[in-house]
Amino acid sequence: MTSPTIPDSLIRSLREAQHVVVLTGAGISAESGIPTFRDAQTGLWAQYDPEDLATPQAFRRNPQLVWEWYRWRRSLVEKASPNAAHRALVHMEQKAPRLTIVTQNVDGLHKQAGSSEVLELHGNIMRARCSVENASVDSPDRGGSDDELPHCPTCGALLRPDVVWFGEPLPTEALNAATAAIGACDLLLCVGTSGLVHPAASLPLLAVERGAITAEINPQKTPLSQWMDYELRAPAGAVLPPLVAHTWPDLAGDEALP
Numbered sequence: 001m002t003s004p005t006i007p008d009s010l011i012r013s014l015r016e017a018q019h020v021v022v023l024t025g026a027g028i029s030a031e032s033g034i035p036t037f038r039d040a041q042t043g044l045w046a047q048y049d050p051e052d053l054a055t056p057q058a059f060r061r062n063p064q065l066v067w068e069w070y071r072w073r074r075s076l077v078e079k080a081s082p083n084a085a086h087r088a089l090v091h092m093e094q095k096a097p098r099l100t101i102v103t104q105n106v107d108g109l110h111k112q113a114g115s116s117e118v119l120e121l122h123g124n125i126m127r128a129r130c131s132v133e134n135a136s137v138d139s140p141d142r143g144g145s146d147d148e149l150p151h152c153p154t155c156g157a158l159l160r161p162d163v164v165w166f167g168e169p170l171p172t173e174a175l176n177a178a179t180a181a182i183g184a185c186d187l188l189l190c191v192g193t194s195g196l197v198h199p200a201a202s203l204p205l206l207a208v209e210r211g212a213i214t215a216e217i218n219p220q221k222t223p224l225s226q227w228m229d230y231e232l233r234a235p236a237g238a239v240l241p242p243l244v245a246h247t248w249p250d251l252a253g254d255e256a257l258p
């Protein structure tokens with residue numbers, strides 16, 4: 001994978017930054033084999049629009065179908081491992097005075113890679129919660145057959161995936177922490193997000209308004225591109241490892257920074 005030219009000015013800004021925030025979307029997990037949210041409609045699921053399945057209405061109407069979709073996506077996540085982009089962010093966290101990862105992803109790959117300050121705006125697909133009490137429960141699917149729906153061990157109500165569906169509010173604590181971090185950072189990287197889903201997609205503007213340095217890492221242009229100081233039109237796995245290696249040369253040569 002050829003890496004694009006990374007401007008020296010961006011490398012200098014990253015090296016001098018006191019607080020870096022990285023907003024990630026499904027694109028950073030694409031190189032781990034997890035289809036992006038809008039590409040997830042492959043094969044069996046081609047006839048469904050994720051925005052129709054990832055809703056409380058869909059779950060009320062057809063919990064069986066919704067669980068089938070999430071079990072299919074969970075099977076992809078279980079087979080996936082963090083990729084070079086996730087690992088480069090772990091190295092960035094070791095060198096930057098402070099690094100906050102704000103992710104829209106529900107696959108848990110940032111934490112699995114070893115990143116420690118990770119804010120999950122949209123929940124985590126491997127967790128479930130009671131659809132009535134909201135209490136989280138671990139991997140409810142163990143033991144149940146595929147067509148059995150998981151139920152809450154305390155109240156017996158249906159369990160649901162512990163993710164934020166369209167029309168549902170984001171977790172207050174994570175959203176407040178993400179808003180504070182992006183509002184205080186001196187450098188923001190937007191990696192692998194289409195910038196279409198709110199309120200996450202409006203968070204980068206907080207950094208722009210404050211004059212933070214901003215960069216987008218995405219093969220495609222997005223509605224965020226117009227606000228970015230830098231646009232690196234390449235996959236995350238081709239940009240983040242060399243960006244980290246050029247910013248902190250003592251890391252170069254590390255196995256995780258090809």
Ligand code: BV8
Pocket residue numbers: 024025026027028030031036037038039051054104105106122163164165166167168169170191192193194195196197198199217218219220222234235236237
């Ligand atoms: C809410 C969990 C209010 C579920 C997800 C304005 C303000 C507020 C809300 C709205 C608003 N306008 C519209 C809304 C409503 C709605 C919304 O945003 N709709 C959109 C479609 C217009 N928002 C909501 O409903 C939110 N809730 O606002 O509630 C409220 C308040 C109080 C009380 C009641 C209600 C909730 C939104 C969260 C929805 N849940 N996920 C699940 O996963 O099943 S969102 C889902 O989309 C995923 O989390 C995904 O991460 C996210 C965003 O998509 P991306 O991550 O960007 O992925 P995508 O596929 O779109 O793009 C991938 C990108 O990667 C592409 O650009 C591609 O070029 C790039 N790429 C590909 N390969 C690579 C790459 N980049 C780098 N490297 C590569 N190799």
